[in-house]
Amino acid sequence: MSDTRGTIRAVALELFSTRGYELTSLREIAERVGLTKASLYYHYPSKQALLLDLIQPLIDAWRATAEHAESLPHTEDNVRAVLRGCLDALLDNRPAAGLFVRDTAAVIAAIAPVWEELLTLNRQLFTWLAGPRPSAADTIRAIAAMEVLGGAISASLYLPGVTADDLRVPLLDSAAAALGLRRPSP
């Protein structure tokens, strides 16, 4: 198999995630893939296009979650379901999400329109989470609940090797509590 494009994606995701986007040069990526810089340009028209290709699945998952949420009435069970949808979107795309979390400035600069869409989706999500006619504190707590889900990314920094299954229940309980819900459902 010679899935060059796939190899490039894998190497780029690894390097962007560890060193950061701006600090990773196409030369480094090409070297690890076993190509020259010029050959990279056969597969991707620019460094930005490569980045975009990497984070597209995360964007899509995030949008799907936000759009699904909008269609649901704001009940306690649905709130939990939406939180879980967000968490799964992150857990299913951990490397890409980590890229966003640890390298926001560079990602914004490289692909501003995508960033704008993410902001909009986040706004939709926590507005829905805060419920109808929210107080200022409700809104802040909704933001806090989404911050908790970000623990899916940062936790592995402190607990190396922690799995998605380790994180799912504690983070969901924690996010629900941060939002102000009573104890977990069975």
Added chain:
Amino acid sequence: MSDTRGTIRAVALELFSTRGYELTSLREIAERVGLTKASLYYHYPSKQALLLDLIQPLIDAWRATAEHAESLPHTEDNVRAVLRGCLDALLDNRPAAGLFVRDTAAVIAAIAPVWEELLTLNRQLFTWLAGPRPSAADTIRAIAAMEVLGGAISASLYLPGVTADDLRVPLLDSAAAALGLRRPSP
């Protein structure tokens, strides 16, 4: 008054925070200050040194909080006090904290030792927060509680002009809840 160094600090903090560290050149900073690039080097020996100077107050505040926590017995009131100490450290250093949050990769690369210290302090903090003999879930919830405090930084993205006083109580309640404490104290 001709506090050139102070002006440089202010301009650099502003640019690093908005564009990101790697994407801000010394030329840009010099231009806005009204100096040449070369003159910057009279005041700071390197770009890294400038960055370090900007985030030092945050590091110091964070270390003070972590060290204070270690000296306290793990009671519910003390847990709230430590969460509040962390939150105030962030609120008192919002621009610098924002730099860390949105530009982690660049900051790590520029000043790795400082990053290592921050990781260690964070470890101390959430280990203390998780309490003695914590379960795996307790540790994850302690991490989640600290994530909530990070809302102090991200909230202004969605609620422009939100003040420290707007954030303090909801974020503390939310962090305490994320950690698993019962309702707030009066």
Added chain:
DNA sequence: GTCTATAAGAGGATAGAC
């Protein structure tokens, strides 16, 4: 303290042979 001038190199991207 601030300047001009320059070093020394890396970056992304392109042209065109094979």
Added chain:
DNA sequence: GTCTATCCTCTTATAGAC
């Protein structure tokens, strides 16, 4: 699809005059 060679721009940083 991959290569070699090159372009052009920008960067951090230094030397030395004023």
